[in-house]
Amino acid sequence: MNVFAEFRRTVMQAVQTLAEQGDLPASLPFDAIAVEPPRDPSHGDLATNVAMVLGKPAKLAPRALAEKLQPLLAAHPAVTAVEIAGPGFINLRLQPEYWQQQTAVILKAGIGYGDSQRGEGKPVNVEYVSANPTGPMHVGHCRGAVFGDALAALLEKAGYQVCREYYINDAGAQVDVLARSVHMRYREALGESIEIPEGLYPGDYLKPVGAALAQKYGDTYRNAPEADWLQTFRQAATDAMMAMIKDDLAALNIRHAVFTSERALHESGAVQQAYDRLQQRGLIYTGVLEPPKGKLPDDWEPRPQSLFKSSEYGDDTDRPLKKSDDSWTYFGADIAYHDDKYRRGFHSMIDVWGADHGGYVKRMKAAVKAMSGGEADLDVKLVQMVNLLDDGQPVRMSKRAGTFVTLRDVVDEVGRDVVRFIMLTRKNDAQLDFDFKKVTEQSKDNPVFYVQYAHARISSVIRNAATELPGLDVTDSALAGADMGLLKHEAELALLKLLASWPRLVESAADAHEPHRVAFFLQDVAAGFHGLWNAGRDDAGLRFLLPEERELSRARLGLIRAVAIVIASGLAVMGVTPVEEMR
RNA sequence: GCGCCCUUAGCUCAGUUGGAUAGAGCAGCCGCCUUCUAAGCGGCAGGUCGGUGGUUCGAAUCCACCAGGGCGCGCCA
CATH class of the missing domain: 3.30.1360.70 (Arginyl tRNA synthetase N-terminal domain)
Structure with missing residues (x-):
């Protein structure tokens, strides 16, 4: 309610x-x-x-x-x-009674408090991460991954039927480069001493892939022409990379329901079909693009290409679907992919991209509008850069120097919950500092700690209730029966009103596609609780556990359990596990 | 040159979709531990919401122009 x-x-x-x-x-x-x-x-x-x-x-x-x-x-x-x-x-x-009774409402609802029917079960597709299958995930992917996953959870809580989806870019030139890199490792596994040429992927993570291929095929492809092995190696390599990426994501507790392969869209003819549909609507023509303004490439020359009239749908210019050699552009396939989502019943789509893809937003929105005849809506959430710091000093990253920071490094260093929480402490379009020192600090500067500490303190009080008030039933259902009318103090009522606004916050955050609001809300809730806790130091009558006043204690335990429930409910949206005690 | 994003307290940022006297943390100053975790709390101080116009009962929020910062800009992915 x-x-x-x-x-x-x-x-x-x-x-x-x-x-x-x-x-x-x-x-x-x-x-x-x-x-x-x-x-x-x-x-x-x-x-x-x-x-x-x-x-x-x-x-x-x-x-x-x-x-x-x-x-x-x-x-x-x-x-x-x-x-x-x-x-x-x-x-x-x-009437105060109205707010007081919310305590029981929360206790009975449990972690499902705040669940909403706002979405009416409508399907929403959230596509996020979609890192190229050419290596392990690095820290730059981390924020989009957490953001997308929390947004998906938020929309679910708001009553939408959410599909978490990953688009595998396994059709471009970069996966051929990957295949060649793996071929080097394959030869290495067969005993050759190799040197990875400039332009190929040098990472050690390809060694086991090469070794597995050596195991499987022996020296069949050792000196064979590329055409003989490229396809096989490419498939094996992208499979291995996707397995690795899924593993990295699992470390963050992220699991996509659907993985769509770009290559499969080409092979099934979906790309051609999407193209044909646009052509039937008269939205495709062959033309020559204006040269790019600002910095003109040295080798620029006008060439005719298949262009989509995205400028008719709000884009600045028309965009190529095919290259001048008649092969597909990335955009051509991406149109087919979004068309595919639309045909699977998603009239509401959200894409989470890195901020460097900002220039791509207008054309993709234009394409979705054109394909669906205005029926489908695409929202693109751009996620800004994360500045990695260690005690205020920027962490220098270089692939060559081996100081490359992977997602796994970060999770291993500070823990999944910390990563997930911190990544949501800024609005998606603002840059974010991630300081290894600060995020693990146990002080109120650190929002993860601050919120977790509130939850842990409540658990501690509940544990202590057994000795202070022997025989008291402290289960939520029992506490829900307490006389909440005893919660008369101004600070208690203020906290109750804040808790009662959680369902409203879920809806507004879901409407705005802004999961960071949950993080800020939880900090407010934690602050309200810590304040109440300390009020009990100045005035012993405000303490939660009062052996002389059992009924009042029950009501207050009900209140703080309601706080814990709202915190747990919010943390669940963020994908963070509430703790029962600090260390 | 064009497009997108950003500009709010000394610093880092919120601001409930246009509401009333613009909020929080840090840094600064003053207080609070024989009591459920002081890993915390309370108070003081700090603002021309980048600028100028406009829209209306009402603007940090919407529109226009300007200034500063970031990202992007033929067939890459």
Whole structure:
């Protein structure tokens, strides 16, 4: 249950009632009506802009409209006061009982608290990572991986049916380079002493792939022409690389449901079919592109190519689907891939890309719009760079010097939960510093620690309850039966109100495709809890465990368990495991 | 030259999709441990929301132009 959504319905019903009485025009637009927590808590529990939004269409001054609504809203049993403020805000105050009972709601819902039906089970496709299958994942892939996975979890919590998907770029020239690199390792495994030429992949991770091929084929392909072995080696190599990548992702607890191969799209004819469909719509022509502005390549010359009219769908220029030698461009295949998603029933697609692909966004959105006749929507989330630091000093990375930082290095160094949490502490389009020293520091500078510490403290209190209050049933279902009316302190009520806004946050974060909001929300919740904890130091009457007052203790244990549940629920979206104790 | 993103406290960043007096952490200053983990908490101070116009009841948020920073810019992937 979402408090704000519930009262939004109450507000709309009040407007409806006035309309039926003839006091307001019928069919007023409800879309812009919002019921929110007011920024300043002294304004009350809930604030609505209804009078200001409907003032103009109803041809009434906002404050006059608010006055008409006032008695209707005051009739709600939980409402204790309806105040009109400023330009026409309506502020509602609710009975403390209303908030107090949210404790039991949370305890009963458990980790599923905040689950929403906002998505109505609609399918959403989230494509993320999609690192080229040419080597292990490096730290640069990490943020997109975590972001995409958390976004997928967030959308699931908001009631969407989510497909986590990975696009394998196994058709370009880079996988041929991979195959040649593996052939070198194959020869090496057969006893040759080799030197990896410039332009091939030098990494040691290809040695076992070469060795396996040597085992399997002996020296069959040792001196054979490339045409004999390229396909076989390419397949073996990309399979091995994908296995390695899946392994790296598993270290982050990331598992995609669908892997789509670019090569398979070519081989099945899907690329050609997508091309044909666009051609039938008259969106393809043969033309010559303008030379690129700024830096003109030395060897630039005008050549006719197959172009897609992406400029008709918001792109800056038309884009090539085929190269001048008539082979497919990457974009050509990517259109087929998105067409394939659309045909699998996804009218809502999200792609998570690195920021260096920003120049590609417009054409891909244009393609999705064109293919689906405007039915499907693509949102591209660009994930900015991560600056790796160690105690404030930039970590220099160089493949040649062997200081290349892989995803696995980072996870091994600081742990999966830390990586996942930190990667979500910035909005996706802002750069992020990742400091090995700071992220493992146990202080409130470190948001992972701060939130985990709150959860651990609550677990500690529950453990201590056994000795302080012998015989007390501290299961959630038992605590839900406590007299929550005893939670009267201002700080307790403030914390309860914050917890009750979790379902609303899930929905707004899911709408905006912004999982980082969960991380910030959890820091607020943790701060509220730590504050309450310390209030018990100044005033012993505010402690959670009071042997003399069993019923009050039960209510407070219920409250802090509700805090733990909301933290666990948020961490679940982020893919982080809540801890029971620190170390 | 063009496109996209960014610009909020000394620093790092939020800002509930246009709401009321713009928030948090760090750094600075002042307090709080015989009590459930002080690994924490409370308080003070700190702002022309890059700039100028516009849209409206109302703008950090939307639009236009300008300035600064980042990324990208024929067939690469």
